Amino acid sequence: MAKKINDVIIRAYRGEETEYTPVWFMRQAGRSQKEYRELKKKHSLFEITHQPEMCAYVTRLPVEHYDVDAAILYKDIMSPLPAIGVDVEIKSGIGPVISNPIRTKEDAERLGTINPGEDVPYVLDTIRLLTEEQLEVPLIGFGGAPFTLxxxxxxxxxSKNYSKTKAMMYRDPETWFLLMDKLADMTITYIQAQVEAGAKAIQIFDSWVGSLNVSDYRIFIKPVMTRIFNELGNEGVPLILFGFGASHLLMEFNDLPVDVIGLDWRTSIEEAREMGVTKVLQGNLDPAILLADWDTIETRTKAILDSSMKDGHHVFNLGHGVTPDIEPATLKRLTELIHSYTKR
Structure with a gap:
C-alpha cells in the first residue's frame, strides 16, 4: 500500500495556496553527497540506473538528508536513447559522447521507437519502488526535450556553439523535422510510462534551447513542444519546462500548455512577471551563491522568497543544478530557511 504523500509541491505546481513555499534542487541526487561519491567509485551512472534498489537509494538520499519537498528520479536525459539506437556513453569530465551521430536523413530514419516496459524496465521498477514503498514526498520524473537531445x-x-545542429536545422529542415518528430514520439511514450509507474510531476529539460533566437524557436521548436505538452497534458500531472540561458524565450514557453516554467538566475521573478509570464515559476538561486558565506546565501534567498511570496505562485529551486563542491549541510540549512521563512 502506498504511503501517505506530502503533496504541498503538487498543490503549488497547480497554483494553489500552500502552507509554505516548497523546495527541491536540480541535481540534488548525488553530486555532492559522500554516500553517492562512494557508489560512483565502483559504478557508472548507467550502472546505477540499471539497478532499481541502488537507483532508488540515490534518489531518496536528498529527501532524507535535506528534507526537500520532492524527489527527482536519478537518471540522465540520455537514458532512453540507447533504446532507439543511439550509442551513448557518459564520460567523466566530458558528458554524453555519441559514437553514431545523426548527420543525414538516413541516420534519422534508422532511429527506432521505445517500448519502456521492455527497453527501460529498470527505470519503471525504480519509480514503483520509490512511490509504492519508500517516499513520503512526490517523485518528479523527467525527460530531455527534442532540441537538447x-x-x-x-x-x-x-557543444559550445551547436554549429552542426543549427546547420542541419537551416540547411536540411526535412531531416530536422523528422528527427524532432521521432524524439517527440520517444519523449511522449517514455514520460507516459513514468507517470503510469508513479511519477507525480514531470520536468522537461530543454537545457540548450537558449542558443536559438525567438524566430527560430517559433519555426523549428515550438510546434514539437506544443505537441509533446498537449499529449502529456492528458496524464493529469503537473508539467514543468526548464531551459538554461533562455530568458528571451520565456514568453514562448508561457504560450505552451505547461503548468510551470523554471527560471535560471538570469531573470528574476519580478522580471518574468513584467514580461507577462503567467505560469507558476520555479527557481532560481544561482548555485554558485551556495559557495559563499551564509549571510550572503540567506540574503539572496530571502530576496527571491520576498518576491515570490508577493506573487504567490512559486516553487523554490536553483537556477541550475547542484555542483559537486556544494556542501550537503548548506543544502539542508537552505531548505530549513525556505520552510521557516515562508511558513504561513
Whole structure:
C-alpha cells in the first residue's frame, strides 16, 4: 500500500495556496553527497540506473538528508536513447559522447521507437519502488526535450556553439523535422510510462534551447513542444519546462500548455512577471551563491522568497543544478530557511 504523500509541491505546481513555499534542487541526487561519491567509485551512472534498489537509494538520499519537498528520479536525459539506437556513453569530465551521430536523413530514419516496459524496465521498477514503498514526498520524473537531445545526437557530444545542429536545422529542415518528430514520439511514450509507474510531476529539460533566437524557436521548436505538452497534458500531472540561458524565450514557453516554467538566475521573478509570464515559476538561486558565506546565501534567498511570496505562485529551486563542491549541510540549512521563512 502506498504511503501517505506530502503533496504541498503538487498543490503549488497547480497554483494553489500552500502552507509554505516548497523546495527541491536540480541535481540534488548525488553530486555532492559522500554516500553517492562512494557508489560512483565502483559504478557508472548507467550502472546505477540499471539497478532499481541502488537507483532508488540515490534518489531518496536528498529527501532524507535535506528534507526537500520532492524527489527527482536519478537518471540522465540520455537514458532512453540507447533504446532507439543511439550509442551513448557518459564520460567523466566530458558528458554524453555519441559514437553514431545523426548527420543525414538516413541516420534519422534508422532511429527506432521505445517500448519502456521492455527497453527501460529498470527505470519503471525504480519509480514503483520509490512511490509504492519508500517516499513520503512526490517523485518528479523527467525527460530531455527534442532540441537538447538532438544537439548531443548531431554534435556527437557537448557543444559550445551547436554549429552542426543549427546547420542541419537551416540547411536540411526535412531531416530536422523528422528527427524532432521521432524524439517527440520517444519523449511522449517514455514520460507516459513514468507517470503510469508513479511519477507525480514531470520536468522537461530543454537545457540548450537558449542558443536559438525567438524566430527560430517559433519555426523549428515550438510546434514539437506544443505537441509533446498537449499529449502529456492528458496524464493529469503537473508539467514543468526548464531551459538554461533562455530568458528571451520565456514568453514562448508561457504560450505552451505547461503548468510551470523554471527560471535560471538570469531573470528574476519580478522580471518574468513584467514580461507577462503567467505560469507558476520555479527557481532560481544561482548555485554558485551556495559557495559563499551564509549571510550572503540567506540574503539572496530571502530576496527571491520576498518576491515570490508577493506573487504567490512559486516553487523554490536553483537556477541550475547542484555542483559537486556544494556542501550537503548548506543544502539542508537552505531548505530549513525556505520552510521557516515562508511558513504561513
Amino acid at each position: 538532438a544537439s548531443y545526437m548531431i554534435e556527437g557530444g557537448p
